[in-house]
Structures are given as C-alpha cells and as structure tokens.
Amino acid sequence: MPEEDSGSAHGRFQRGFEVRSPRALPRLESFNVPEKLSYRIKNRLLGPPLVTEDLDDQRIGKPTALAILSSDVMSSSAYATEAMLGVLVPAVGLAAFSLVVPVSLLVLVVLIFVTASYLEVIKAYPKAGGAYVVARDTFGSGLARVAAASLFVDYILTVAVSISAGADALASAVPALTPYVTMITVVFVLGIAYGNLRGIREAGKTFAVPTYLFIGSMFLMIGVGVARGIFGHLPVYTHFGAGVYPAGTAGVGLLLGASVFIFLKAFASGGTALTGTEAISNGVSVFQNPQPRNARITLVVMSIILGTLLLGVSGLAAVTHATPYLSGDPTVLSQIARAVFGDSPLGRVLYFALDIFTMGILTLAANTSFAGLPFLASFAASDGFLPKSFTVRGHRLVYSSAIVALAVVSVVLLVATNSNVYTLISLYAIGVFTGFTIAGAGMVKHHLIEREKNWRRRALINGASAVLSAAVDITFIVTKFTAGAWTIVVIVPLLVIVFTRFKRSHDSEVKALTDGLEAIEGEVLPRKHKVLILVDEVDVATVTALNYSRILGADSVTALHFVIDEKHAEALAQQWEAGGLGRTPLELLDCQDRRLRRAAGQVVMDALSDGDSQVSVLIPHRIYPRFSGSILHDQTSGSLAEVIAQLPHATPILIPHRVKPQPLPKVSPRAVSEPFDEASPEPLDSRDGVVPIAHLHVRQRAHVLGRVSVIRLSSYHGTTSTAARLEDATGGLMLVFPGRSAIPGLSSGMNVSAEGTVVEVDGHLAMINPLYEFLPLNAK
Structure with missing residues (x-):
C-alpha cells in the first residue's frame, strides 16, 4: 500500500478550505425514478441490467469462446466442399471428385498460414487486434477504413450465408418446410440477435451445446465413413439424378480437363471455409485471463478442427460421389451422411441427428458475426468512423447498437436474395481475404519496426499469409466478378467514403469545440x-x-x-x-x-x-x-x-x-462523525479492523473499505489536489491527496481499502494521504 507524506502538504491543503462543524455526506435513500415503458419491456425480455463491474464475470473460457467465436469457421465444413463441387461438376463431371481433395488441400495450406499470421497478431495486440487495429497502427487510417469496410461486408454476408445454409439443411431433413425457407431465416436471425442482446455469457450457454454436437457428429460420420471405406462397404452414388448440377465431360492432363480458371474458381469457393477466422483476434477481450494465451490456444484448436472436418468431408465426397443439387437440398453433406450411416434404424437416427446438428451450427455460425462485428464497430466508432453509439455497452454489457444494426441489414439482405446460398456465396469471402491480406502486411511492417525476438521468422509467416490471401482475393474477384462479386468491389469503396464522411464530420466538430479555447478562457466578460x-x-x-x-x-x-x-x-x-x-x-x-x-x-x-x-x-x-x-x-x-x-x-x-411530478427523493443525512453506537449495525467486514464509515469520528485512526463513487481534481490556493469519495453501505468520506494531479490506477467504481487518521475538511470527514490498496471488484 503506497504511503504519502502527510506533513506540510496536509497543512497547505487544510488552509484552502472553510472549516465548519462536521456534517454528514447526504445519501439519497429512496428516489423512485420512473422508468419508461421501453425500459420495462427491455428488462422483461433481456433480464435485469448488468453493471460495469459485472464485465469481468461476462468473460468466457476457451470451450465457450470456441463455440461463440468459431461457429462460422466450423460450419463452413458443411458447405465448403459443396461450393467447390458446384464449380467442378459442371466443368468436368465425375472428374470433379478426383479434384476436390487437391483443392481442399490447397485451401488448408492457406488456413495454416492465416492461422499462424493471426497468432502473431494476437501476440502483438493482446487486447484486440483484427485487421482494422493492425492497419490503423501500421498504415494509418486510410487502409484501416478499407479493412473495416471489407470486414463489415464479410460479417454481414456471414450471417446471410450461414443462416441460409442452415435453413437449407432443415429443409433437407423436413422437405415440407422448403417453401418457408426465407421466413425461417428471418426468425433465425432475430433469435440469434436476441440471444446476443442478453449478454456474452448467456449467448455462450445457448450456443455452445449445438456447436459441440455438430463437431461430435461430424467426427463420428468421418470416422465411420473412413472405416467403411477401408473395408469396402461405403456405397457410391452411381448416377446423376434429377435436379443435380448438369455434369460436364472429363478430360486429360493434370487438371483432368478443367481449365486453370475453373480450378482457381473452385479454390476460391473453398476459401469460404476460412471466413470467421478473424473473429478471435477481434474478440480477445471476451476471454478469461490470461486473454492472449487463451485466444491463441482457441485459434489453434479451431484451425485443427476445421482442417480435419474439411478434409474429411471432401474425402468422403470424392468416394461417395455426392453431387450438389441446384435447389440446394439435399445438401452434399446430407448425401454423405446417408451413404455413411445407411438405412438401418440406428443409421437413420444418426443421419437425421447430423442434419439437425448441421442446421443448428449453420444457423449459429451467424453468431460469429454477432460476436465479432460489435467489437470492430466499437473500434471504428472510437476513431470517429461510425456514430459514437457503437462504443456504448448496452443493457447487458454488449454493444447493442451494432447487434441491432447487423440484424436489420441481414434480414433485408436475406429477403432481397430470397435466402439463396449460391447467390450469396458469390459475394462471400472477398471481404475476409482482404482483411487477411491487410493484417498480414501490417504485421510485416510491425516486425520491421519493432524487431522483436525472431522477428524475421515472424515477418516471413505474416508475409506469406498476406501474399496467399491476396492471391485468393484476386482469384475470387476475377473468377466470380460476373456472378456478383462486382457488387463487393463497388460496396467496399462506398463504405470507405461513408467512413470518411463520418470522420470529417467528427473532426470538424472536435475542431469547432476546441479552436479558440484559450481566447475564450481569457475573454473579458x-x-x-x-x-x-x-x-x-x-x-x-x-x-x-x-x-x-x-x-x-x-x-x-x-x-x-x-x-x-x-x-x-x-x-x-x-x-x-x-x-x-x-x-x-x-x-x-x-x-x-x-x-x-x-x-x-x-x-x-x-x-x-x-x-x-x-x-x-x-x-x-x-x-x-x-x-x-x-x-x-x-x-x-x-x-x-x-x-x-x-x-x-x-x-x-x-x-x-x-407535469405529473414524482415524489421527491428522501435525503437522509447521516452524521458520519457520530460516535460508535452499540445498537448500530455490525461492520460490513471485520477483517483487519475495518470500520463502517458511519462510525468514524475526528482524530480516529481507522481502516475503511468501500467503493469510489467520485474523483475530483481541484486547485486550492494554487495547489492541485486529487480527492476521491469513498462510500460503503453506511456513508461516505473523502480521501484527499494534496499536491497530486492524479493517482495511478485510481478510477471511479473500483473498490479501495484505506487507512489513516480521520480529519475534518470543509465540514466533511476525510483522510489526508491515507494508506490505500486497490481491491478486486468483487471484494467485500
């Protein structure tokens, strides 16, 4: 506990006050603030409001974080293989099943480098460090705006694609629901938004179980499929049925007749499996301590699971010849599961369960956006690129404005595209790979400037990730330009312009409020x-x-x-x-x-x-x-x-x-200097002789414990001093630090233990330069 000298500074401080008889610090005992109807509804729907000190309790462990921040990445294993086959089958027919595994392996190479790159990002930015933060700190606000715009597009499309794919999976299991798919997607979006508005921990409890059920069922399917394939008992779809993609004709050569353009187009489609990788680096602050270490471990585990699932599904698709349908259902994954589990009663149960779990994870994949985008929006808003409302934590300590905005935009997009996965997926992944490229390039510059231990090896990793991500990005834009990718090429610059306008408006307002400040202060009144x-x-x-x-x-x-x-x-x-x-x-x-x-x-x-x-x-x-x-x-x-x-x-x-006033608050002054009364309540905490503030009196040496409610910086007779009001359940007193313009670490809302001699300052009880110690927020 730091100790300050209480000699001459004490005297100088006291002379700056008018000394009167001690009096209580008034406490408002009962002021019934009338709540609006909207607030009462919010309380009923979302639960009671969380206070700021509950933020630590909202932090989550690695298993829950994996479910919340990685559901998008995990879910992509359900449709990435299908996206690749949707390109290859019309081009080379059955030869597509020979090419899908090599394409998947190439995607995994990119995954390895991107994962390694973001491990470096989290290490360099242990609080939060997605592409936006890296670009802002290394390249400046210009490229940061591009990163933000790209990632906003990606997060929005993540919601639309995953929700649409989830609805298709549900329609595969229950074909009667096919006409209502768009309506179902809207309900799913609203449900996930509602879960996130209830708080991070609430969302984790809700979404963790479906994520792990999906992962478990996928590993079971892959394990059974590999075993049956080894023993030659895995059935093969021998013909193309009605409604499947029209099959092309196989050729010869390394790519079996597929052009380099087709191969790269399939590779770009498979690259959608990497979307959502950035969410962990954006959401480092939601992890329990040690945050950076837990975030890095979660990122590695996520990548290993994704790689295994993607390669397993692609391998089984190559063996079973599961072919994508034009309508989107049955899905390739559904066909693989039917072939692997068979038609026995147990097999039908396992098949139906996988379909349901797939629907669940595909739907919950949108939660990655609802978890990641609010943090990104808060960073951008703090820098003036978005309205300040995006920096404010809402009723349950989440960034409610961003969650609501994401839900509204996603619903509009789903309705406009009739929730068609293939229409949406053509717009997908450009934003995320742009973010990967900027993050990798920014980290290279970071290493060149900081030159930390092993900086050359780390710069090589980030550089390779940037080059590969840029190659995928360019490939995606070229191969899918006419299929709708051109809209992203237009939308991203438009968003950058919007951010720029917000920034100019913000800067002009700041300038208007600060220019001429000195002249106004010295103005003759x-x-x-x-x-x-x-x-x-x-x-x-x-x-x-x-x-x-x-x-x-x-x-x-x-x-x-x-x-x-x-x-x-x-x-x-x-x-x-x-x-x-x-x-x-x-x-x-x-x-x-x-x-x-x-x-x-x-x-x-x-x-x-x-x-x-x-x-x-x-x-x-x-x-x-x-x-x-x-x-x-x-x-x-x-x-x-x-x-x-x-x-x-x-x-x-x-x-x-x-017009209809509420009852006035009852002010119950309590004389904080009154002597100890045997009939008074027991002290809040008897450890180390802690005394309730209401029992203090002048010239008493005492140990008190309470919460800082106000910090005041004042100047008395030319001496700058810091004072903090410390409150417990019985009253309050001032902790005064003469001659100090700041107390490092001291902030309102924190718990403080203080020990010193009680004196009278300006009619209030106070301690001058007390011994003090900062305590955890949950200290009693």
Missing part, C-alpha cells in the same frame, strides 16, 4: 447580466423559472410573451397581475407572422445591442409523462434554445418541470 423569461402560460412551470431567475443575481429580469392570440395575451397579463407576479415586468411582443424562432432571436439581439451584456434566456420546459403528451402539447422550447444558442453572449436555459 460583459459587465451586465440580463435575464429574459419566455412566458406562454401563467402556471407552475413559469413560476419555477421566475423563482430560478431570482438566484442568478441579474441586473434586470424581464418576462416576455410573444402575442399570437390577442385574447390569450390579455388573459395572461391579467393572470400575471392577479398572481402577484407584477414586480417582474411582463412585455407583450407582437408576433403576427407566428415565427417564434425569429422573434426570440430578434429580442435577444436587442438585449445584446449595448455590447456589454450577457443575456440568459429562461425557457420553461414542461415534461409530460406519456408519449401522447408530446403530441398533444406544443414542444417549442428546444427549438427556441437552438436559435438563441447561436448568438454570442446569449445562454438559453431550459427549466424543466414534470
């Missing part, structure tokens, strides 16, 4: 202070504003009413006199054109015309308890304040008044 009160009715709201004007110490106070209805104006004047308000002059100003904003601005300008006045304009602001109140009643106060605020030396002040 006007000598006169005039107060104007805008009066529409003689009621409690107006009288409240009038009473407030009397404590401002103004040179003059004038009430103003803009005459739109002469009869109403006459009645108002009579009520003004009858109510005994006549000592404040009331002026009736003609406003025949009913342009209140113009009239208010003009009257304030007239008051400022002497060039030596500050004008405060009090505007009664009536708050109605229901939504209908804002419709039934005139709401011009904010509009008038907006106009007046544009004038120099004019300050609009809204004086709020609830």
Whole structure:
C-alpha cells in the first residue's frame, strides 16, 4: 500500500478550505425514478441490467469462446466442399471428385498460414487486434477504413450465408418446410440477435451445446465413413439424378480437363471455409485471463478442427460421389451422411441427428458475426468512423447498437436474395481475404519496426499469409466478378467514403469545440447580466423559472410573451397581475407572422445591442409523462434554445418541470462523525479492523473499505489536489491527496481499502494521504 507524506502538504491543503462543524455526506435513500415503458419491456425480455463491474464475470473460457467465436469457421465444413463441387461438376463431371481433395488441400495450406499470421497478431495486440487495429497502427487510417469496410461486408454476408445454409439443411431433413425457407431465416436471425442482446455469457450457454454436437457428429460420420471405406462397404452414388448440377465431360492432363480458371474458381469457393477466422483476434477481450494465451490456444484448436472436418468431408465426397443439387437440398453433406450411416434404424437416427446438428451450427455460425462485428464497430466508432453509439455497452454489457444494426441489414439482405446460398456465396469471402491480406502486411511492417525476438521468422509467416490471401482475393474477384462479386468491389469503396464522411464530420466538430479555447478562457466578460423569461402560460412551470431567475443575481429580469392570440395575451397579463407576479415586468411582443424562432432571436439581439451584456434566456420546459403528451402539447422550447444558442453572449436555459411530478427523493443525512453506537449495525467486514464509515469520528485512526463513487481534481490556493469519495453501505468520506494531479490506477467504481487518521475538511470527514490498496471488484 503506497504511503504519502502527510506533513506540510496536509497543512497547505487544510488552509484552502472553510472549516465548519462536521456534517454528514447526504445519501439519497429512496428516489423512485420512473422508468419508461421501453425500459420495462427491455428488462422483461433481456433480464435485469448488468453493471460495469459485472464485465469481468461476462468473460468466457476457451470451450465457450470456441463455440461463440468459431461457429462460422466450423460450419463452413458443411458447405465448403459443396461450393467447390458446384464449380467442378459442371466443368468436368465425375472428374470433379478426383479434384476436390487437391483443392481442399490447397485451401488448408492457406488456413495454416492465416492461422499462424493471426497468432502473431494476437501476440502483438493482446487486447484486440483484427485487421482494422493492425492497419490503423501500421498504415494509418486510410487502409484501416478499407479493412473495416471489407470486414463489415464479410460479417454481414456471414450471417446471410450461414443462416441460409442452415435453413437449407432443415429443409433437407423436413422437405415440407422448403417453401418457408426465407421466413425461417428471418426468425433465425432475430433469435440469434436476441440471444446476443442478453449478454456474452448467456449467448455462450445457448450456443455452445449445438456447436459441440455438430463437431461430435461430424467426427463420428468421418470416422465411420473412413472405416467403411477401408473395408469396402461405403456405397457410391452411381448416377446423376434429377435436379443435380448438369455434369460436364472429363478430360486429360493434370487438371483432368478443367481449365486453370475453373480450378482457381473452385479454390476460391473453398476459401469460404476460412471466413470467421478473424473473429478471435477481434474478440480477445471476451476471454478469461490470461486473454492472449487463451485466444491463441482457441485459434489453434479451431484451425485443427476445421482442417480435419474439411478434409474429411471432401474425402468422403470424392468416394461417395455426392453431387450438389441446384435447389440446394439435399445438401452434399446430407448425401454423405446417408451413404455413411445407411438405412438401418440406428443409421437413420444418426443421419437425421447430423442434419439437425448441421442446421443448428449453420444457423449459429451467424453468431460469429454477432460476436465479432460489435467489437470492430466499437473500434471504428472510437476513431470517429461510425456514430459514437457503437462504443456504448448496452443493457447487458454488449454493444447493442451494432447487434441491432447487423440484424436489420441481414434480414433485408436475406429477403432481397430470397435466402439463396449460391447467390450469396458469390459475394462471400472477398471481404475476409482482404482483411487477411491487410493484417498480414501490417504485421510485416510491425516486425520491421519493432524487431522483436525472431522477428524475421515472424515477418516471413505474416508475409506469406498476406501474399496467399491476396492471391485468393484476386482469384475470387476475377473468377466470380460476373456472378456478383462486382457488387463487393463497388460496396467496399462506398463504405470507405461513408467512413470518411463520418470522420470529417467528427473532426470538424472536435475542431469547432476546441479552436479558440484559450481566447475564450481569457475573454473579458460583459459587465451586465440580463435575464429574459419566455412566458406562454401563467402556471407552475413559469413560476419555477421566475423563482430560478431570482438566484442568478441579474441586473434586470424581464418576462416576455410573444402575442399570437390577442385574447390569450390579455388573459395572461391579467393572470400575471392577479398572481402577484407584477414586480417582474411582463412585455407583450407582437408576433403576427407566428415565427417564434425569429422573434426570440430578434429580442435577444436587442438585449445584446449595448455590447456589454450577457443575456440568459429562461425557457420553461414542461415534461409530460406519456408519449401522447408530446403530441398533444406544443414542444417549442428546444427549438427556441437552438436559435438563441447561436448568438454570442446569449445562454438559453431550459427549466424543466414534470407535469405529473414524482415524489421527491428522501435525503437522509447521516452524521458520519457520530460516535460508535452499540445498537448500530455490525461492520460490513471485520477483517483487519475495518470500520463502517458511519462510525468514524475526528482524530480516529481507522481502516475503511468501500467503493469510489467520485474523483475530483481541484486547485486550492494554487495547489492541485486529487480527492476521491469513498462510500460503503453506511456513508461516505473523502480521501484527499494534496499536491497530486492524479493517482495511478485510481478510477471511479473500483473498490479501495484505506487507512489513516480521520480529519475534518470543509465540514466533511476525510483522510489526508491515507494508506490505500486497490481491491478486486468483487471484494467485500
């Protein structure tokens, strides 16, 4: 526990205060803040709100993180092989089954390098370090915007593709649902968004079981399939049935008649298996400590499982000749499962279970986006590229704005494309491989600058990942350009332009708020202070504003009413006199054109015309308890304040008044200096002699424990000092550190143990330069 000298600094500090008899720090015991209907609904749907200190409890272990952040990668093993065959079968027919495994092996090579690259990213950026953060720190905001735009597109398409594939898997198991696939996808999106809005841990509990059921059933299918293949008992689909992709004709040569273009196109389609790999590096902060190590382990495990599943499915497809259908169902995976498990009762159960688990993981794969995109959006918003609302944690400590926005955009995309996987998949993966490329290249630059241990080997790994990812990206754009990839080539630059506009707006606002700050601080203030009160009715709201004007110490106070209805104006004047308000002059100003904003601005300008006045304009602001109140009643106060605020030396002040006021809070002052009373409650914690704050008295040496509620930086007689209010369940006192502009590590909301002599400062109990120790948030 650090200890500060309490000698001369203590004396200097005390001389800066007016010393009065000790008094309590007031505590609001019962103020029933009325909650809006929307908040009550949110409470019912999402559960009680989580406080900031619960954030640590929301962190998750490796098994749960694997389910939340890797479901997209895992699920791609269900459709990546089918995507490759969808390119190869129309080109070379049966020869496609000889090429699908080599193409899959090439995809796995890229996976190995991308995984190794992101292991370096997590090591270099242990808090959060996706392509956006790496690009921002190494190449600047320009390329960071490209990375952000690319990844946003990828995350949105991840939701659309995985949900569509999941709905197709469900339709494969229950063909009667085929006409309702699009409706089902919308329900799935809303369900996953709802689960994420309930919090990270809630989402983990919900989504972990389906993920592991899918992985287990896939390993079972691959194991049984390999065993049956070894013993020659694995059936083969011997002909192309109705509805399958039209088969091409096999040729000769290394690629069996497929052109290099077709081979690369199939490779690009298989590259969709890597989408979602970045989510772990973006979401490092959700892991339990040690976060970087746990994130790296999870990334390796994820890649090993993905590689095994992808190679296993491709190998079984090559043996069974499972062929993709134009309608999307039955899927290639469904055909493989039927061939592997057979038609026995147990086999049919296992086949149906795999179909259901596949539907579950494909649907939950969208959760990778709901887990990863909010973090990316918060980074971009913090840098001014998105609205600040994306940086705010919501009701359950998740970035609710990003979750809702992702759900809305995904639903629109699914409805617009009729949830067709092949339409969506042609737009897929360009964004993620752009992110892979930027992250790898950025890490190469990072290694060249930092030159940490083994930096050459690490730079080679990241460089190889960048080159391979760029090759896949270019291949994808070229081979699928006419199939819809051109839209991504257009959308990404448009998003970059949007981010740039947000950034310019943000920077211009910051500049407007900071330019000339020193000149304003040293500005000679006007000598006169005039107060104007805008009066529409003689009621409690107006009288409240009038009473407030009397404590401002103004040179003059004038009430103003803009005459739109002469009869109403006459009645108002009579009520003004009858109510005994006549000592404040009331002026009736003609406003025949009913342009209140113009009239208010003009009257304030007239008051400022002497060039030596500050004008405060009090505007009664009536708050109605229901939504209908804002419709039934005139709401011009904010509009008038907006106009007046544009004038120099004019300050609009809204004086709020609830039309149906709530009971006032009960202020229960507790004399924190009262002596210990045997009838008082027991101390919160008797360890080490901890004393409740309510039992303290001056000149007592005591050990207290509480939560920091306020930190105050003040200057007293030229001495900068830091003070913190420490509260427990019984009261509060101030911890004062004279001569210190900051206490490293001290922040509001944290638990602190303090020990020192209780003194009196400005009528409150305090400890000057106490011994202190920061405690865990859950310390009692």
